[in-house]
Structures are given as C-alpha cells and as structure tokens.
Amino acid sequence: MLRSFKKYVFAPVLALAATATTLVVAAAPADAAVVSVRVKGSLAARTGAANWFGKTRTIKNKQKVTVTCRVSGQYLRGNVRRTAQWDRTLVGDYISHAYVSGNPKLPVCAPPAPAPVVAAPVAAVPMGPTGTMTNEQFLAAAIAPAQQSQRDTKVPASVTLAQAILESGWGRSSLSANDNNFFGMKCFNNAPGSYAAGCKSYSTQECTAQGACTTTVATFRTYRGSVDSFRDHGANLKSLSRYAAAFNYTNNPNQFIAEVHKAGYATDPQYTTKVVNLMAKYNLYQYDLNV
Structure with missing residues (x-):
C-alpha cells in the first residue's frame, strides 16, 4: 500500500x-x-x-x-x-x-521542473469530450472539466481523466457516446441525481473479488452533456461518506484511487492498477492543480 x-x-x-x-x-x-x-x-x-x-x-x-x-x-x-x-x-x-x-540522512529530492503543457486552441475541441474523437482529442477535451472538478471537489484531475479513459474506452462506449456517461455512474432506485437527465439500462460486467466476472444488466445515468457527467462524478465522490478516506490523499492520486476502489467504486479487482497505469503512461499527473 x-x-x-x-x-x-x-x-x-x-x-x-x-x-x-x-x-x-x-x-x-x-x-x-x-x-x-x-x-x-x-x-x-x-x-x-x-x-x-x-x-x-x-x-x-x-x-x-x-x-x-x-x-x-x-x-x-x-x-x-x-x-x-x-x-x-x-x-x-x-x-x-x-x-x-545503513540509514544515511539523505535530503528530500527536489522536484523536477514541470513539463510544459501546450493548450489546445479553444475552437479545436468542443466543451468536454464526445464519442467521435481520437484519443488525443478526447484527452484535450477532458482536461478542462477534470480540472474544474478538482477545483470544486478536490478530486485529482489525473484520477478523473484516467477513470474517464478507462470507463468510457476513450469515449467510444455506447454509454458515453450515446448518453454522455463517461464514468459508469449508475442510477439507484431509478433516481438520476442532481446532474443527470435520466436513467437507461445497459449490459455490464460485474466481478467478484476473486476476479470471476459475469454479464448483467444495470441502470445507468444519462446526461445532456459530457460536462455534467464530470461534475456528477466529482460530486458523487465528494458527497458519499464511503469515499471519505480517499480525501486524505488529494495530493496523492495513486492512493486516492486505491481508497476509492477499496470503498466499492468498481468490482474489477485490477481497477486500481488499471487506473494508475493510465495515469503513469500518459503522465496525467501534469494536469493536477495545486488547490
């Protein structure tokens, strides 16, 4: 850990x-x-x-x-x-x-200079990602709503971006392409919550702790636009008490997602590893804000 x-x-x-x-x-x-x-x-x-x-x-x-x-x-x-x-x-x-x-008294390593972030032209991408983008376009469009979610809720932008990539398959899943749900957010008791517009049933995979997965049907939230999905994702993590432990690690994205996973966000036993691998592979940590 x-x-x-x-x-x-x-x-x-x-x-x-x-x-x-x-x-x-x-x-x-x-x-x-x-x-x-x-x-x-x-x-x-x-x-x-x-x-x-x-x-x-x-x-x-x-x-x-x-x-x-x-x-x-x-x-x-x-x-x-x-x-x-x-x-x-x-x-x-x-x-x-x-x-x-031995145990020499070593100084703390100085952080390297942050990598420059080249902002995409505002007109190049719409407000938030869609299901018809390349991977590069998807990431460029998702940065702004992920960072706004971090300002509002303190969920690290790197975590939000990696979860959006993983849960939506870079925006190409039916749930995200058709209903702007980029995080697999479910409806409970047919209640869409504060940000979603409705609920719709989709086939999904549910896994046991031992890794045995089965196909089932669940009810997922639908959104008018992708930004609402990002807002709902951050608000859901912030408001539910079962995720409270994760917010002790808002400056530690890897441990943050480990606590979210442990609290029951996903049933896939490899979920934390998959999210962390995406954050490292695409250096999503560079988009985290100091808030």
Whole structure:
C-alpha cells in the first residue's frame, strides 16, 4: 500500500548515458552516501518510486550504490526494514530503502521542473469530450472539466481523466457516446441525481473479488452533456461518506484511487492498477492543480 506519494516521483526521472560497460553520471553531490543493498538474489532499480515502474538495472546483494536523496513511494517490507522511503541513486533511478543497509540522512529530492503543457486552441475541441474523437482529442477535451472538478471537489484531475479513459474506452462506449456517461455512474432506485437527465439500462460486467466476472444488466445515468457527467462524478465522490478516506490523499492520486476502489467504486479487482497505469503512461499527473 502506498504512503504519502508525492507527485514529483511520476515525472520521467531516468538519466542514463551508457556504453556496453560504462555509465556516465554527474559528480556526486555533497549529501550523497555510498550504501550497499541486502537482498536475496538481486534488487531492481526503477524509473520511479514503486515496483510498477520500469526496471532500469539489477543490483546484486552487498553491491555498493551511491544514493543522493529520498522520496516517498510504495511501502515495502524488505530485508532491512519496512518503509515507504525510496532512494534516488547517482544514476537517476530509484531503489527501495527497505533493502538498504545503513540509514544515511539523505535530503528530500527536489522536484523536477514541470513539463510544459501546450493548450489546445479553444475552437479545436468542443466543451468536454464526445464519442467521435481520437484519443488525443478526447484527452484535450477532458482536461478542462477534470480540472474544474478538482477545483470544486478536490478530486485529482489525473484520477478523473484516467477513470474517464478507462470507463468510457476513450469515449467510444455506447454509454458515453450515446448518453454522455463517461464514468459508469449508475442510477439507484431509478433516481438520476442532481446532474443527470435520466436513467437507461445497459449490459455490464460485474466481478467478484476473486476476479470471476459475469454479464448483467444495470441502470445507468444519462446526461445532456459530457460536462455534467464530470461534475456528477466529482460530486458523487465528494458527497458519499464511503469515499471519505480517499480525501486524505488529494495530493496523492495513486492512493486516492486505491481508497476509492477499496470503498466499492468498481468490482474489477485490477481497477486500481488499471487506473494508475493510465495515469503513469500518459503522465496525467501534469494536469493536477495545486488547490
């Protein structure tokens, strides 16, 4: 389980220049420390502070490594300790501090400069996404309503964007293309809520905790426009008490969606992993606001 995940660890961090035998790295800063790892076999260094990030290399047991600073990431139980700290190496990749012998006082890693965001022309996309867009157009159209939802409810825009992509299949599902429902929001007792215009039945997949899925029919909300779907999604998460724990992690999108999933948002046991993978693959964290 993640603990207090900082946004900056998701930006591309690997800075390797290699020949067949040599890594070219910058000189070690004054705060750097030489440590060794304690692991059975070998330890994977990764591009970010969690095991789902790409592996850059393997470090053998007792091998010396120069580490320069620390970040918060995935909580692990290692051969040395239990911790959410990850250490950035002089090369620029990350190793879990749970496997590091010794405990040097490393400074917190400075976040990299934010990637520039090129805004699409206002006239290039309509207000909110539709079911007839390319993936690039869908994302460009979804950014504004996702960020407005974050201003209104504090739901991270990265979470909203990734859920919209996953739930609607980039806007191409029947539910989103025909009825502007981009989050699979259901009607309960045939009540559409404050933002939806009505309810309609659709076939859907429901899964058990063990991953066994069956097809069933459920009643879903329909909207006059896609922006109403985004507003309803944020308001639903904010207003329902079962999602309250997620709002302890509004600056930690990965843990936020994990808490939402745990509270019953989706029955797919891989839901958190799928959403996090989308946030990382498309760097959706860059659209989060400081609110």
